[in-house]
Amino acid sequence: MIQIKVTPEMLEEAANRASNTRITLESIHNNLCNEIDHLCFQWIGASNQQFIQMFNDAKPKAFTSINSLVQV
Secondary structure (H helix, E strand, O other), rough: OOOOOOOOOHHHHHHHHHHHHHHHHHHHHHHHHHHHHHHHHHOOOHHHHHHHHHHHHHHHHHHHHHHHHHHH
8 A cells, every 4th residue: 555645844835835826826817907908998999899708708717716726
């Protein structure tokens, strides 16, 4: 039988890396949303509305993925 030995310190380090990654992803997500909002403000036309709708539909999925890291 194989045993995998993981120390509490190793688990703590992994949890910290996951938390730091989540924070980084949240920052990237927020920066991307801000940049896209800025671009959409300057973009006029039907394709703008279609893009905004697609982006707004996708935004909750990204947010859900980021938040799921917290539960790992």
